[in-house]
Amino acid sequence: MNIWKLPRALCALIGLVGLLATAQAQTVEKDKLTIAFTGDMPGTGYQDGKMIGYDGEILQRIADALKLQVKPALMEWSGTIASVQSKRVDLMAGTMGWTEQRSKIMTLSDPIHYFKNGIMQSSRTNWATLKDLEGKKVGTITGFSFIPELRKIAGLQLNQYDTSDAAVRDLLAGRIDAVIGDPPVVQYAISRNPQWNLRFNAFTDSNPDFPLLTGLGQVVFGMSKDNPELAKAVNAEIARLWQGCELKKIGERYGLVQDVWYVPSAQNFRAGVDRAVGWQLPGCK
Numbered sequence: 407m408n409i410w411k412l413p414r415a416l417c418a419l420i421g422l423v424g425l426l427a428t429a430q431a432q433t434v435e436k437d438k439l440t441i442a443f444t445g446d447m448p449g450t451g452y453q454d455g456k457m458i459g460y461d462g463e464i465l466q467r468i469a470d471a472l473k474l475q476v477k478p479a480l481m482e483w484s485g486t487i488a489s490v491q492s493k494r495v496d497l498m499a500g501t502m503g504w505t506e507q508r509s510k511i512m513t514l515s516d517p518i519h520y521f522k523n524g525i526m527q528s529s530r531t532n533w534a535t536l537k538d539l540e541g542k543k544v545g546t547i548t549g550f551s552f553i554p555e556l557r558k559i560a561g562l563q564l565n566q567y568d569t570s571d572a573a574v575r576d577l578l579a580g581r582i583d584a585v586i587g588d589p590p591v592v593q594y595a596i597s598r599n600p601q602w603n604l605r606f607n608a609f610t611d612s613n614p615d616f617p618l619l620t621g622l623g624q625v626v627f628g629m630s631k632d633n634p635e636l637a638k639a640v641n642a643e644i645a646r647l648w649q650g651c652e653l654k655k656i657g658e659r660y661g662l663v664q665d666v667w668y669v670p671s672a673q674n675f676r677a678g679v680d681r682a683v684g685w686q687l688p689g690c691k
Contacts, residue, residue, distance in 0.1 A: 622672035
């Protein structure tokens with residue numbers, strides 16, 4: 407049941423805004439939506455001419471609603487944001503978390519789900535705090551927003567990788583002690599590879615000095631600031647998917663079944679930054 411149910415008049419208005427934005431939205435190639443993505447599941451993939459994965463299915467629905475054909479642009483994470491800024495693509499995805507810094511260089515969509523960061527590690531350990539990482543060799547992905555916070559942890563030796571696969575290989579080989587990556591990607595990989603004997607523990611800290619590592623994050627899409635019409639159309643479709651709890655139905659197909667992915671239980675830090683002061687976080691359960 408959707409606990410944030412909107413009045414019918416407002417739902418109709420959302421639909422009208424979406425239709426108007428669709429008519430005005432400009433894309434890199436006519437009649438196409440060019441999407442930069444990493445291919446890390448369960449977030450994004452491309453198969454049989456359609457986007458797959460949690461982020462991917464949402465993007466496919468957005469493209470269908472806008473009557474645009476998806477043009478995939480598979481690349482490493484480090485290149486996705488730059489591709490939006492240079493206008494080589496219309497939109498980028500890859501379980502990207504909202505940050506104030508990113509909101510200054512791109513237009514960020516409304517959230518498609520929430521997440522809590524944590525530690526990918528051997529099943530022989532049970533680390534769940536920032537202190538547990540002190541003095542450890544830790545891997546993460548180049549360009550992740552929380553890297554400056556990881557560097558603040560005492561004695562932590564940080565290794566950066568271009569892909570999640572490379573980081574996990576070093577973890578399995580014992581060259582690093584832990585990986586801090588995209589929680590959905592990490593949980594999906596562990597669930598499908600029990601032979602790895604790995605586990606994921608979300609951080610139990612709630613430390614204001616480490617807001618990106620220990621706070622509740624929002625997964626968003628990134629678009630050029632020069633294309634506000636596209637952003638309006640994307641957000642209108644996201645609003646419709648929240649309204650019917652369709653985002654949760656999609657997530658359940660990829661193992662995102664807990665309420666933490668869909669219930670905004672933390673501070674609304676976007677209000678007054680890249681959203682109006684009274685803007686409310688969407689959610690359902």
